[in-house]
Amino acid sequence: MRIATWNVNSVKQRLDHLLSWLQERQPDIVCLQETKCVDEAFPREPIEAAGYNVAVHGQKTFNGVALLSRRPFDEVTPGLPGEPEDDHARFLEGVVSTEGGGAVRIACLYLPNGNPVGTEKYPYKLRWMDRLAAYAADRLALEEPFVMAGDYNVLPAARDVPNPDAWSSDALFLPQTRDKFAGLTALGFTDAIRAGSDAAGLYTFWDYQAGCWQKNMGLRIDHLLLSPQAADRLAAAGIDKHVRGWDKPSDHVPVWCDLALEAA
C-alpha cells in the first residue's frame, strides 16, 4: 500500500498536476493540504474518475485538508481534538480496510506555521503540537498500522535546511518547535524518509521567492510518521522532487512510502 502526502497550495490551481501525479505515482492513499476551498467547491469528480474516494475538510480561502483513497473509507473524522474554538481546517482522520482484512488509520494534517514568532501564531502552533501529541498517544495505544502524514511546518534537524543558522529564530526551527516534534516521534513513531537515509538535502519544499528552487535552497517539512505496526512493514519511501520543476507548481512536492500491509 502506497501512502503519500502533498501540500498542493490550492487544489483547484493544481488539479492538472494532481491528476498527472496520481497517474504517475499510483498511490493508494493521499493526504492533501492547503486545498484552499470550501467542501462544495472541491473538484471531486475528476479525482473520483481517476479511481479515488474523496473525503474533504475545507474552508474558504485558507488551510483545508483532504484524503483520497482507492479503497472506500470505513470512517472519516474532521478536526483535531482539544481546542473546540479552533476553526482552522487542518486535520482529517480516515480509516481504510486493506485487502488482507486489516485496516490502516491515516491522519492528514496541516500544522500551523507559527510565524511571526512573538505573535499569537507561535503559541497556537505549540498548543496544536501538544494536541497532536495527545491524539497520537491515544491512537498508538490501539497498536494498529497508523500513519500521520502532512505538512508539519517543522524542520526536525539542521540537516533538513541548507542554512540552519539563518533559521535559528524561525518558528519552523526554534528549539521549542524541534523539542515538541522530537517528543512526538519519541512516542513511538518512525519518520519514513529518515528510516532510509540520514542524508542532508532531502527537501520537500522550495519557496517561490528569491530563486530558492534554482539554488536548491529547500526545506524538509513534509513528513510521514509511522506507528510501530506500520513501520514494521515499511518497504520504501521517497520524495517526488521533479514535480517542483513542472509548470506553475506547488511550492511543496509529494512525499510517499510503501507499506507491505497486504502481506500482513
Added chain:
DNA sequence: ATGCCCCCGGTTCGGGGA
C-alpha cells in the same frame, strides 16, 4: 532590514504563506 513569488477574495490591494 525588507521584499522577492504565489494564491485567495474580490476587485486593481490586502492577508496569508514559510
